[in-house]
Amino acid sequence: xxxxxxxxxxxxxxxxxxxxxxxxxxxxxxxxxxxxxxxxxxxxxxxxxxxxxxxxxxxxxxxxxxxxxxxxxxxxxxxxxxxxxxxxxxxxxxxxxxxxxxxxxxxxxxxxxxxxxxxxxxxxxxxxxxxxxxxxxxxxxxxxxxxxxxxxxxxxxxxxxxxxxxxxxxxxxxxxxxxxxxxxxxxxxxxxxxxxxxxxxxxxxxxxxxxxxxxxxxxxxxxxxxxxxxxxxxxxxxxxxxxxxxxxxxxxxxxxxxxxxxxxxxxxxxxxxxxxxxxxxxxxxxxxxxxxxxxxxxxxxxxxxxxxxxxxxxxxxxxxxxxxxxxxxxxxxxxxxxxxxxxxxxxxxxxxxxxxxxxxxxxxxxxxxxxxxxxxxxxxxxxxxxxxxxxxxxxxxxxxxxxxxxxxxxxxxxxxxxxxxxxxxxxxxxxxxxxxxxxxxxxxxxxxxxxxxxxxxxxxxxxxxxxxxxxxxxxxxxxxxxxxxxxxxxxxxxxxxxxxxxxxxxxxxxxxxxxxxxxxxxxxxxxxxxxxxxxxxxxxxxxxxxxxxxxxxxxxxxxxxxxxxxxxxxxxxxxxxxxxxxxxxxxxxxxxxxxxxxxxxxxxxxxxxxxxxxxxxxxxxxxxxxxxxxxxxxxxxxxxxxxxxxxxxxxxxxxxxxxxxxxxxxxxxxxxxxxxxxxxxxxxxxxxxxxxxxxxxxxxxxxxxxxxxxxxxxxxxxxxxxxxxxxxxxxxxxxxxxxxxxxxxxxxxxxxxxxxxxxxxxxxxxxxxxxxxxxxxxxxxxxxxxxxxxxxxxxxxxxxxxxxxxxxxxxxxxxxxxxxxxxxxxxxxxxxxxxxxxx
Numbered sequence: 001x002x003x004x005x006x007x008x009x010x011x012x013x014x015x016x017x018x019x020x021x022x023x024x025x026x027x028x029x030x031x032x033x034x035x036x037x038x039x040x041x042x043x044x045x046x047x048x049x050x051x052x053x054x055x056x057x058x059x060x061x062x063x064x065x066x067x068x069x070x071x072x073x074x075x076x077x078x079x080x081x082x083x084x085x086x087x088x089x090x091x092x093x094x095x096x097x098x099x100x101x102x103x104x105x106x107x108x109x110x111x112x113x114x115x116x117x118x119x120x121x122x123x124x125x126x127x128x129x130x131x132x133x134x135x136x137x138x139x140x141x142x143x144x145x146x147x148x149x150x151x152x153x154x155x156x157x158x159x160x161x162x163x164x165x166x167x168x169x170x171x172x173x174x175x176x177x178x179x180x181x182x183x184x185x186x187x188x189x190x191x192x193x194x195x196x197x198x199x200x201x202x203x204x205x206x207x208x209x210x211x212x213x214x215x216x217x218x219x220x221x222x223x224x225x226x227x228x229x230x231x232x233x234x235x236x237x238x239x240x241x242x243x244x245x246x247x248x249x250x251x252x253x254x255x256x257x258x259x260x261x262x263x264x265x266x267x268x269x270x271x272x273x274x275x276x277x278x279x280x281x282x283x284x285x286x287x288x289x290x291x292x293x294x295x296x297x298x299x300x301x302x303x304x305x306x307x308x309x310x311x312x313x314x315x316x317x318x319x320x321x322x323x324x325x326x327x328x329x330x331x332x333x334x335x336x337x338x339x340x341x342x343x344x345x346x347x348x349x350x351x352x353x354x355x356x357x358x359x360x361x362x363x364x365x366x367x368x369x370x371x372x373x374x375x376x377x378x379x380x381x382x383x384x385x386x387x388x389x390x391x392x393x394x395x396x397x398x399x400x401x402x403x404x405x406x407x408x409x410x411x412x413x414x415x416x417x418x419x420x421x422x423x424x425x426x427x428x429x430x431x432x433x434x435x436x437x438x439x440x441x442x443x444x445x446x447x448x449x450x451x452x453x454x455x456x457x458x459x460x461x462x463x464x465x466x467x468x469x470x471x472x473x474x475x476x477x478x479x480x481x482x483x484x485x486x487x488x489x490x491x492x493x494x495x496x497x498x499x500x501x502x503x504x505x506x507x508x509x510x511x512x513x514x515x516x517x518x519x520x521x522x523x524x525x526x527x528x529x530x531x532x533x534x535x536x537x538x539x540x541x542x543x544x545x546x547x548x549x550x551x552x553x554x555x556x557x558x559x560x561x562x563x564x565x566x567x568x569x570x571x572x573x574x575x576x577x578x579x580x581x582x583x584x585x586x587x588x589x590x591x592x593x594x595x596x597x598x599x600x601x602x603x604x605x606x607x608x609x610x611x612x613x614x615x616x617x618x619x620x621x622x623x624x625x626x627x628x629x630x631x632x633x634x635x636x637x638x639x640x641x642x643x644x645x646x647x648x649x650x651x652x653x654x655x656x657x658x659x660x661x662x663x664x665x666x667x668x669x670x671x672x673x674x675x676x677x678x679x680x681x682x683x684x685x686x687x688x689x690x691x692x693x694x695x696x697x698x699x700x701x702x703x704x705x706x707x708x709x710x711x712x713x714x715x716x717x718x719x720x721x722x723x724x725x726x727x728x729x730x731x732x733x734x735x736x737x738x739x740x741x742x743x744x745x746x747x748x749x750x751x752x753x754x755x756x757x758x759x760x761x762x763x764x765x766x767x768x769x770x771x772x773x774x775x776x777x778x779x780x781x782x783x784x785x786x787x788x789x790x791x792x793x794x795x796x797x798x799x800x801x802x803x804x805x806x807x808x809x810x811x812x813x814x815x816x817x818x819x820x821x822x823x824x825x826x827x828x829x830x831x832x833x834x835x836x837x838x839x
Contacts, residue, residue, distance in 0.1 A: 047615045050593040051077035054095060054497035054522040059157040059465060064089075064096035067499055067506065067523035069513065075589075076523060095522070097494050099155050101163065104490075106148035109453070110141075111170040142299045143170035146485045153460065154492045160461045160623070165487050167413050167480055168453045174211040174300035176254050177402070179261075180287050182280065182308035183218040185239050185272045190307070190395035191265060198262030201399050208406065214261050215254040215294060219283035220245045221273040221313070222342050224321040228273045238272035245271045247342030248283040250333060254295035277311040282327075284364070285348045286339050288356045290331035299484060301410070302362040305402055307391060309369040312379075318346030329356060350382050358384045358416075361484040365405045367391045367398060384416065385409070385482040409482060414444040415456055419476040422466050423491065426459040465495035497522050538571030555590050567591035593617060599629035607631045632656035641673045648674045675725070683746060684732035687756060691715055691744050695758045698736055715756040721745055740764035 048063035057065040057077035066076045066089035078089070080096060147166045155161055183191060205212045221227040228245045229238060238245055252264045287294055287304055296302055315327065327348040332341040348356075357364060366376040366388040373390050380386035387408060389401040417425045430438050431445035431454060445454050458478060465472065472493040479486035499506045499522040511520035518527035518536040527536035534552075552572035553562040563574035566586050576591040584596040593616035598606050606612035606619035612630030613620050621630035632655075639647045639654035648659035652674035661674035670676045690711035692699030701707040721743045723731035733743040740762035747755050 046075075046079060046082070047618075047620055048077040048079050049075045050588040050616045052589065053524070054500055055495060058095065058097060058494060058497060061156070061158045064094055065497060065522060066090075066093055067095055067497075068093035069523055071523060093523070095497050095499070097154070097156065099159060099161050099494075100153070101161065102152045103148050104150035104152060106150075107144050109144050109147050109166060109168045109170075111143045111172060143173055144485070145170050145173070145483060146480065146487055148487060149485075150488045150490075152490045152492075154494060155460065155462050156494045157462050157465060160459045162457050162459050165456050165458065165478065166453060167415075167456065169410060169413075169448060169450050171450050172209050172211060174213075174297060175205060175209050175303065175406075176213050176215070176295070176297055176300045177205060177303045177305065178215040178217065178254060178287055178294060178296075179305045179307065180217045180219065180280075180283055181265075182220075182278050182310065183268060183270045184220055184278060184310070185242060185270050186309055187307075188270045189393075190309070190391075191268065191270060193395045194307075194398060195262050195266035197396075197399055198265055199259065201402065202258030202261065204399050204403050205406075208403075211300075212258075213254040213256050213295070213297070213300075214252075214258045215250075216252040216261055216264050216268075217248065217250045217283065217287055217294075217337075218268055219248045219279055220271045221275075221277075221279040222247055222282070222318070222321060222323070224323070224343050225274075226320055227275055227279070227313075241269075243269035243271050245273055246338060247279055248286050248339035250287075250290070250293055250337030253293065253337075254297075277313045277317075278308060279342070279347065280306060280308055280312045281314055281347045281353060282339060282342060284353055285327065285329065285356060286331060286333060288353075288360050288362055289329060290333050291360065293331065293333050293337065296360070296362075301482065302360070302484070303365060303402075303406065303409075304362050305365045305367055305398075307367045307395065307398070309372065309391075309393075311372060311375060313347045315347055315349035315352070327352060350379070354383045357386070358418075361385075361479070361482055363387070363409050363482040365389065365402065367395075367401050367405075369393060385414075410450075411448050412444060412446040413448060413454060413483075414481045415458075415478060416443070416481055417458075417476055417478045420466075420471070420474060422462060422464050422471070422493075423474070423476065424461045424463050425478070426461075428457040428459070429455060460489070460491075462491075462493050465493055469495070499523075533571050533573060538573070553590060555592070563591040564588075566594075588616065601629040601631040627656060639673065641675065651675070651677075682730050682732070683754075684730065684734075687713075687732070687744065687746055687754075688734055691742070691756065691758050692736060695744075695760070696736070696740075696742060696762055698738070713754060713756060715744060715758040717760040718757050719760055721757060721759045736762070738762075738764060 048057060048060055051057040051060055051063065054065040054067070054076075057063050060077070062079055062081070063077050064080045066074075066078065068090055071089070076089075080094070145168060151163065153161060153163070179194075181187065181191065181194065202212070202214055205214070223235065223245050224230065229235070236244055251268055252261060255261075284304070284306060318324070321343075323343065323346050325345045327345050329348065329352055332339060334340050362385070364380075364383055364386040366380060366386065368376045368388065368391055370390050373388060376388045380388045387405050389405050391398065391401060415427050419425055426441065427443035428439040428441055429443075429445055430436050430440070431442070432447055432452070436455065439457065443456075448454065472495050474491045474493075475488065476491065477486040477488050498504050501507060504521070506521065508514075508520040510516050511518065511525070513520045514525035514527065514536045515531070516536075517531040518525040520526075525534065525536050527533070530540050532538045532540060553567075553569035553574045554560075562569040563576065567574045567576040569575075574589065574591045576586040576588070579586065579596070581596075584594070586594045595614045595616075596605065597617045598614035598619045601607040601611075605614050606621070607625070607630045610622070611625045612622050619628065619630045621627070621634075624634055626632050626634040635657075636647050636654045638657045639659050641649060647654050648661065649669075649671075651669040652659045652661040654660075659672065659674050661669040661671070663669070668677070689699050689701045690707070690713065693701035693704075693707035694711055694715055695717055701710055721731070723729040723745045727747060729745050729747040731743065731745050733741060735741050741764075742759055742762045744756055744758035749755055
C-alpha cells in the first residue's frame with residue numbers, strides 16, 4: 001500500500017504525522033496479508049479440499065465425499081477424521097467406500113491322498129496357474145501347497161492392503177521330467193552315456209517321489225541353408241551313419257515306463273548341421289506349449305532338462321535362411337511328434353521363452369558343457385525358475401546334475417505375480433525365522449524341506465486408475481515359481497462413485513437442480529458445454545460479472561483478491577491460469593492449489609515420486625517418509641543405539657533420522673548416537689593421585705599413611721588397559737613427575753560401586769647416561785679426526801708417488817740423454833793405426 005501525504009506548511013516539520021501515516025498503512029497491509037495467508041494455509045492443510053468431483057475425491061486417500069443437496073459452499077470432499085461437528089455431512093449422504101476382503105476358497109495345505117490316479121492325455125488350459133481339476137480321476141485328491149486359493153478384494157487408490165498366504169511343499173509331490181537333448185554329431189558319446197544311465201536317473205528321481213514320469217525329445221536345427229546343407233544327399237545323410245536333420249522330435253511322451261527311456265535314447269540316431277548354434281529354442285518352445293502331446297500333468301512339478309554342447313539361435317536368426325515370419329508361440333506337432341513349422345516361422349525370442357515357461361509353470365534346467373556354461377548362466381537370469389549346471393564332456397554326471405538342480409529348486413520358494421502396472425505388490429516374510437514378527441521385505445525363502453511351512457505377507461496397492469473403466473476389475477495371481485498352484489485375486493478398483501453412473505437413482509439428466517442445463521450427480525452439477533456455475537446458472541454466451549459473483553471467487557471476505565491472484569473470475573467461478581509446462585497445473589475452487597510449488601530436495605519435487613507427491617502446494621509424503629520435502633524417514637529407529645536405550649542416548653534430538661547432539665555446560669556430545677563426550681571432565685582427575693600411590697608408590701600421596709587415609713578403593717593391576725565403550729567404561733591417561741605415562745579405566749558395577757583397572761607398569765622414557773654420551777661424542781670426534789688425517793696422509797702419499805713415477809717416465813724418454821754435444825771437445829785425442837793389429 002502506498003500512502004502519500006502532501007503538506008505545504010514550511011513553518012513546521014510534522015514528522016509525527018508522517019510516522020503515524022506510515023504505521024497505519026503498514027498495519028493495514030499486514031492485516032490484509034495475514035488474512036490471506038491464514039485462508040491459504042487452511043486450504044493447504046487439507047489435501048481433500050481441492051477435489052471437485054466424487055471420483056477424484058475417493059481416489060485420494062483418507063477423503064470422503066458428501067452428496068447432500070443443500071450443502072452450501074462447504075467443501076464436499078473432506079477428511080472424516082477432521083470435520084467440524086457444525087459442518088458435518090449427513091451420514092447417509094457420505095460416500096467413503098471401505099476396502100473389502102473376502103475369501104472364496106481356502107483349502108487347508110495337504111499332500112495327495114494316493115500316489116497315482118492321473119489320467120494321461122487329459123485336456124489342459126492354455127495358461128498357467130488355473131484352478132483346474134482335470135487330469136485326475138474322481139477318487140484322487142490333489143496336494144494343496146498354497147493357501148488360500150481364491151480371494152476377492154475391493155481396494156481404493158493408494159491404500160495398501162496386507163493379505164497373508166501360506167506355502168508348504170507337499171510330501172511325495174508328483175514330478176514330470178522331460179529330457180530334451182541335442183542330437184547333433186558332437187553329442188553322440190553323450191547319447192550313449194545317457195542311454196546307459198536312464199534307469200539310474202529314473203531310480204534317483206523315484207527316491208525323491210514315487211509319482212514320477214519321464215519323457216525324451218531331441219532336436220538339431222532348421223533344415224534350410226545356412227543351418228544345414230540342402231544338398232539332397234546331405235539332407236538324407238549329413239554325415240556318415242547320421243539320420244536326416246530335423247527341427248524337433250518328441251521321441252517319448254511323459255510316461256511311467258522309465259525302462260523305455262533308455263531304449264528310446266539308444267535307438268535315437270544323431271544327425272548333423274553346418275553352423276555351431278543349434279535350434280534349441282524351437283525345441284524348448286514346442287516342449288513347453290505342446291502340453292497334451294508331451295503329457296504334462298496339471299498338478300506336478302515340471303522339469304525340462306535341456307542338454308547341449310553348443311549355443312542357440314534366437315529371434316531374427318531365421319532371416320539368414322529366408323524365414324521372416326515371427327514365432328507364434330503355439331504348438332505345431334504332427335502325429336509322429338515332429339515339429340512341422342521349423343522352416344515356416346522364425347526362432348522364438350528369449351522373452352517368448354520366458355513368457356511360456358511362466359504360463360506353464362515349468363522349471364528349465366540347462367545341462368551344458370563347461371564351454372557353454374557362461375552363456376547359459378546369463379540366459380537363466382532371463383527365464384523365470386531356470387537353473388544351469390555343468391555337464392561333463394560325455395554326460396556321465398547327468399544323474400548327479402539333475403538331482404542337485406532339483407534339490408536347489410525344491411529347497412527354495414519364490415513368490416511372483418502377474419499383476420498389471422497399475423497394481424503394486426510388495427512381499428514380506430520371516431522365512432525360517434522362529435519369530436514370525438521378524439519380517440523382512442523378500443519374495444524368496446531358501447533352505448526349505450518337505451513340509452516346511454512358510455508364511456508370506458503381500459501388500460497390495462492400486463497406484464492409479466486405468467483410463468479404461470473396463471480395467472477397473474482385474475484378476476491376477478500370486479504363485480510360487482515352478483509350481484502350478486496360485487492364489488487368485490479378483491481385484492475391483494474403487495475409482496468412481498455409484499452416484500456418478502446413469503443407473504443410480506440420484507443421477508439426473510437436465511435436472512432442475514442444474515437449471516435444466518446439466519446433469520445432477522453426487523450432489524453437484526455437470527453443466528453442458530454452453531453453461532457453467534454451481535447450478536449451471538451462467539451462460540457462456542452472455543457472461544457478466546458483478547460484486548456478488550466475484551464473491552464466489554474468494555475463499556472468504558478477508559481478502560479482495562479473486563482466484564488467489566492466479567486466475568480470472570468468470571460468472572462466480574475461477575478459471576485458473578495455464579502453465580507453460582504441461583506437467584504443472586494450478587487448480588482448486590479458488591486456484592489456491594498447484595502441483596509445483598512444494599519443497600524440493602536435491603532438485604526433486606518432494607524428494608521424488610518414491611518419497612511423496614505435491615498436492616496443493618504441500619508435499620503429501622508416502623508411508624515411511626516425513627518432512628517438508630518428504631526427505632526424512634518417519635521412524636526414529638536409526639537414532640536408537642544398537643543395544644537399545646533412549647533416542648540419541650538422551651543427549652540429542654533425532655532430526656530426519658540423524659542425531660543432533662546437545663552442547664551443555666559439561667561439554668559437547670558427539671558420536672552417531674551422541675554417546676561420546678570427549679570434553680566432559682568425568683572422574684579421571686579424582687582417582688589420579690590414589691592410583692599413583694596405590695599402584696606405583698609415586699605422586700602427592702606417595703607416603704603410605706597419606707595414601708591409606710585418602711584412598712578408599714583398591715585398583716586391579718593388569719598388563720594392558722583398554723576401555724569397552726559398550727560397558728560404559730572411561731579411559732584415563734596421565735604423565736607423572738618422572739615423565740612416565742600411566743593409564744587406568746574406571747566403571748561402575750551393578751551396585752554403583754566404582755571399579756578401577758590400572759596399568760601394572762608405567763611407560764617411562766629410557767634413562768640417559770650423560771657422561772657416557774659426552775665421552776662417547778668426544779671419542780667419536782677424535783677418532784673421526786684421526787681417520788681424516790690418515791686418509792689425508794694416504795691420499796698425499798699416493799699423489800706424490802704418482803707424480804714421481806710420471807717424472808721418471810718422462811726423463812727416460814728424453815732424447816738428449818742418449819746423444820752427444822757437438823760443441824764439446826775432450827782434452828785428449830786417441831788415434832788408431834789401422835795397420836796395427838795389436839801384435
